[in-house]
Amino acid sequence: MLNLSLKEISQALEEKKFTSVELTKFFLNRVKKHNPSLNAFITVDEGKSLAMAENADQLIQSGKKSILTGIPIAQKDIFCADGWKTTCGSKMLDNFISPYDSTVIHKFNNAGAVNLGKTNMDEFAMGSSNETSYFGPVKNPWNLNCVPGGSSGGSAVAVAARLAPAATGTDTGGSIRQPASLCGFTGLKPTYGLVSRYGMIAFASSLDQAGPMAISAEDCALMLDVMTGHDEKDSTSLNRKKENYSNSLDKEIKGLRIGIPKEFFEDGLDSDVQKLIEAALKQYEKLGAKIVDISLPNNYLAIPAYYVIAPAEASSNLSRYDGVRYGYRTKEYDDLMDMYFKTRQEGFGDEVKRRILIGTYVLSAGYFDAYYLKAQKIRRLISNDFKVAYEKCDVIMGPSAPSVAFKSGEKQEDPLAMYLQDIFTISTNLAGLPAMSIPAGFVNNLPVGLQLIGNHFEESKILNVAHIYQQNTDWHLHSPKGID
Amino acid sequence: MSITKEEIIKIAHLARINVSQEEIQQVEKKLVGILALIDKMQEVDTDSIEPMSHALNITQPLREDKVTEKDIRDKSLSLAPHSEQSLFIVPQVIE
Numbered sequence: 048m049l050n051l052s053l054k055e056i057s058q059a060l061e062e063k064k065f066t067s068v069e070l071t072k073f074f075l076n077r078v079k080k081h082n083p084s085l086n087a088f089i090t091v092d093e094g095k096s097l098a099m100a101e102n103a104d105q106l107i108q109s110g111k112k113s114i115l116t117g118i119p120i121a122q123k124d125i126f127c128a129d130g131w132k133t134t135c136g137s138k139m140l141d142n143f144i145s146p147y148d149s150t151v152i153h154k155f156n157n158a159g160a161v162n163l164g165k166t167n168m169d170e171f172a173m174g175s176s177n178e179t180s181y182f183g184p185v186k187n188p189w190n191l192n193c194v195p196g197g198s199s200g201g202s203a204v205a206v207a208a209r210l211a212p213a214a215t216g217t218d219t220g221g222s223i224r225q226p227a228s229l230c231g232f233t234g235l236k237p238t239y240g241l242v243s244r245y246g247m248i249a250f251a252s253s254l255d256q257a258g259p260m261a262i263s264a265e266d267c268a269l270m271l272d273v274m275t276g277h278d279e280k281d282s283t284s285l286n287r288k289k290e291n292y293s294n295s296l297d298k299e300i301k302g303l304r305i306g307i308p309k310e311f312f313e314d315g316l317d318s319d320v321q322k323l324i325e326a327a328l329k330q331y332e333k334l335g336a337k338i339v340d341i342s343l344p345n346n347y348l349a350i351p352a353y354y355v356i357a358p359a360e361a362s363s364n365l366s367r368y369d370g371v372r373y374g375y376r377t378k379e380y381d382d383l384m385d386m387y388f389k390t391r392q393e394g395f396g397d398e399v400k401r402r403i404l405i406g407t408y409v410l411s412a413g414y415f416d417a418y419y420l421k422a423q424k425i426r427r428l429i430s431n432d433f434k435v436a437y438e439k440c441d442v443i444m445g446p447s448a449p450s451v452a453f454k455s456g457e458k459q460e461d462p463l464a465m466y467l468q469d470i471f472t473i474s475t476n477l478a479g480l481p482a483m484s485i486p487a488g489f490v491n492n493l494p495v496g497l498q499l500i501g502n503h504f505e506e507s508k509i510l511n512v513a514h515i516y517q518q519n520t521d522w523h524l525h526s527p528k529g530i531d
Numbered sequence: 532m533s534i535t536k537e538e539i540i541k542i543a544h545l546a547r548i549n550v551s552q553e554e555i556q557q558v559e560k561k562l563v564g565i566l567a568l569i570d571k572m573q574e575v576d577t578d579s580i581e582p583m584s585h586a587l588n589i590t591q592p593l594r595e596d597k598v599t600e601k602d603i604r605d606k607s608l609s610l611a612p613h614s615e616q617s618l619f620i621v622p623q624v625i626e
Contacts, residue, residue: 146606239586253585279594283585286592351571362546369547371619376612383622384547392549400548404558405565407546408534421572423582428575430583463564479586503587 048073049209050526053118053266056212060107060117067107067117071100071161074119077210078164081530084191087204089124089182090132091164099161106159114269116159121211123202124165125172126257127246128152135248136168136180136198139368139375139394149246150278151215151257158273163211167201170396171365172222172250174198175468178459179398186455187230188527189493193452196226196468202260203230208530213261213270217247219254220353221448221472224484227260228447228496231486233513233523234260235267238503239479240285243278249364251357252283254476263523264485264513268293271506287504295507296514301335303512306440308343311471317450323488323495324446327516331444334515341436341443345428349474350466352429355409355422356477361399362406368394401462430478437502442512446471447484447496471498481506485513486522494525534562 048070051059059065075093082088096119103117127133127145129152134140148156155162169179177185177200185200187193188208195204199216203226206214216223218236227234235258242257249255259270271292278284305328312321328338370376370390377389395403409418436443449470458464475482480503484496497516501509517523539559543550550558604617613620 143610146603146610147600240589279592279599282591283589285587285589345575348572348575351569354565354569355572366547370612371621373607373610374612380622383624386622387547388549391547392551395548400550401558401561401565403546403548404539404542404562407542408538408562408566409569411542411545417573418569420582421577422569423584424577424580425572425575427580427583428577430586462561463568466565466568477586 050524051212052263053115053212053261053269056118057114061112067100067103067161068097070117071096071119071163074163074211081208081210085186085188085204085208085210086183087167087185087201087208087210088121088164089134089136089167089201092131095130096161096163103159103161113158115155115273117161118212119161119163120155121163121166121202121205121214122152123199123215123217124168125217125248126152126215127248128162128165131162131165133165133248134182135172136170136182137395137399138181141181141375143374147246150243150280151247151274154273154276160273166199166205166214169198169200170399171248171361172198172217172219173361173398173402175221175225175465176455176458177201178455179396181396184455187452188530189231190452192454193493194229194455196229196448196452198222199226199260203227203232206230206232206260206262207527209526213259213266215257215274216260217255217257218476219251219357220476221469223258223260224447224472224482224496224498225468227484229452229494231494231496231522231525232260233263233267233483233485234258235271235483235506235510236475236481237271237275237506238481240283241506242274243276243281243284245278245280251360252364253360254357256476263517264483264510265293265296267483268296268510290507292507292510295511298511299335300512300515303336303442304339304440305331305336306339306341306436306443308341308346308436308443308445310343310346311445315449315467315470316446317490319490320446320450320495323490324497327487327497328444330516330520334519339440341439343432343436343474345425345432346474348425349429349477350470352422352425352477353473354405354466355418356426358402358406359410359419360406362403362410365399365403370394398462426477429474433478433480442509443500445498447498451490451493451495475500479503481509483509483513485516486525488522489525534559534566
């Protein structure tokens with residue numbers, strides 16, 4: 048059961064080689080065994096998971112199975128799931144039992160998938176190392192002294208260490224792709240608006256997007272088939288015809304034009320990582336693709352603009368945590384104001400407070416034009432760069448992250464160094480483009496990810512391009528040693 | 532642009548977050564660094580550029596105002612730190 052693809056698991060369930068209950072127990076046991084050292088899960092509820100597995104087995108028995116029926120999926124703890132503790136990695140929501148399902152959870156439930164548990168993450172998805180979680184840091188299974196990346200670090204480790212066949216993540220500035228790169232598996236951030244944000248705890252609403260995290264592009268496509276679709280409950284959900292993402296994986300890529308932005312290979316990129324990315328591009332050339340030089344001249348402004356827009360939206364979104372309706376409330380207080388101030392001082396961690404303060408500052412009277420409006424204009428410039436680039440190429444490729452996984456604690460006290468982790472991923476969030484990270488080799492036994500960026504709605508194309516690479520290489524099939 | 536201690540106290544007040552005297556030095560140091568990073572934006576001329584608030588130019592959709600969800604009032608109230616008679620209880624505000 049350990050290294051099967053989702054398609055293979057699905058087939059084995061169909062052919063009654065094992066039941067969903069057996070499969071779910073198998074992964075629950077792996078979680079039980081390895082979570083103490085990896086800390087990938089915040090909440091595991093065997094009773095609930097097994098009840099879902101029993102239901103799935105009944106569906107399978109009665110021939111009402113769809114592709115993910117009976118397959119356990121690890122869910123990032125940012126997705127509200129009815130009856131499950133949903134913390135978003137924060138003390139603020141440590142006691143929050145969600146009273147409803149997010150659309151993503153609802154869709155997995157409808158597909159008959161099993162919720163394997165809620166995975167650890169940076170607090171309110173703010174971080175690139177999974178060290179800001181109130182529930183402790185997550186460890187990288189390739190080297191326990193290293194970070195897994197973030198913010199979807201728990202989901203990343205669940206997939207990389209094979210504690211779950213697949214997982215969900217969210218990506219506001221790189222939170223699916225950077226951990227996919229650092230932990231060595233396949234992750235996809237869809238076009239903004241493709242997956243409903245309803246019930247997904249909000250960080251920066253104009254950037255947040257959920258996506259699949261799994262071993263292969265094929266697995267991601269099957270997950271995406273379930274996750275996407277228009278949702279009236281999310282006003283930014285796109286109203287367009289639902290696509291099938293697993294139908295066109297095998298298309299030939301002969302003649303594909305791969306755009307290489309020179310800005311992705313300038314300072315800041317580790318030279319060993321660069322070599323592997325170049326080797327992957329050579330491989331694509333062998334498969335019939337053509338390399339085209341392109342430029343994203345405003346990419347260097349992506350981090351500055353992001354650290355205005357994301358904190359501004361976060362400061363507004365996180366104003367709801369006031370100790371009145373749900374979540375944490377301070378123990379002692381004199382009056383209402385005192386209650387607000389202490390609740391938020393004690394309930395939020397340092398990074399979250401920093402971002403709320405930055406957001407409040409850039410939106411405050413007298414600074415709005417200089418910061419927020421300016422950042423929105425720069426966002427336009429960055430988006431225009433991609434428009435120009437896609438006149439010359441079909442997909443854009445480059446590194447997902449500037450380096451392999453770094454040591455725990457190394458960047459924790461230096462927010463600026465941490466923010467640079469997302470230098471290659473943030474611009475696609477600002478432009479709303481779909482992008483993936485796929486394994487492309489190892490430096491010192493630590494994985495390196497190749498990033499594939501598509502034009503709007505070209506998930507099928509990047510999945511196809513990734514799949515063809517994975518048919519010709521086996522980097523995505525490597526798994527860390529010592530996690531038996 | 533840089534930020535002063537007084538400004539931090541002001542925005543912390545606006546954000547309803549207590550920042551203790553011990554914390555303020557650290558907060559100042561880190562916010563100054565982040566704002567310096569952000570200030571790179573000011574080098575670019577954006578006068579003729581239209582601000583972009585959404586990745587795709589969609590308009591806000593409208594839908595009929597009808598009840599689609601089941602009633603989860605009691606379940607929701609049970610999550611409150613303090614509720615009585617279907618009301619959220621907070622410290623007294625009006626005399």
